[in-house]
Amino acid sequence: AQTVTQSQPEMSVQEAETVTLSCTYDTSENNYYLFWYKQPPSRQMILVIRQEAYKQQNATENRFSVNFQKAAKSFSLKISDSQLGDTAMYFCAFISPANDMRFGAGTRLTVKP
């Protein structure tokens, strides 16, 4: 079974600085997809960024980028120029070709003014 591990339960960063959230996963699959979701206090789940395992190029969405290391099964999220609105829980997620989707336990990020 696939597992997703987020080893940082809580992190904080000063406004305008850069922070990196870690995620590792375990799978025997070769083709799969990885996601980062943001959950603000409103509890809505918001897709931040997505990465296909067959693509070597790291995904980027504005201030958000990933460092995808397939051999190491690592998928970290970098947030540049952190904003107060980035304060939220961040979940790393994995989905296999069989639609088996697993989430990590989350990292609570606080952006300080």
Added chain:
Amino acid sequence: NAGVTQTPKFRILKIGQSMTLQCTQDMNHNYMYWYRQDPGMGLKLIYYSVGAGITDKGEVPNGYNVSRSTTEDFPLRLELAAPSQTSVYFCASSPVGQKSNQPQHFGDGTRLSIL
């Protein structure tokens, strides 16, 4: 722009009671999902559906049932509520499968307590 609507937002049940969590979406999405989120944890998939009349088990289906008679609605049924089912439940939908570049649209969640 209603998106994904879940009702109720909060509910307290007694052990052994049954209830149905409602989920409806107005985006004509084929895929719908039910997740539970326990305190301090990520989401776990309970059931999903790839279209009307088709449902499949996720990671934690025991104690739950679903049906998908229409594209819009995907209710989740708890037959004999147990304290272990105390959680926040999220419904989500997407136009195609989760592996696509189309994100899932989530409802606001239902906070369920079993006492």
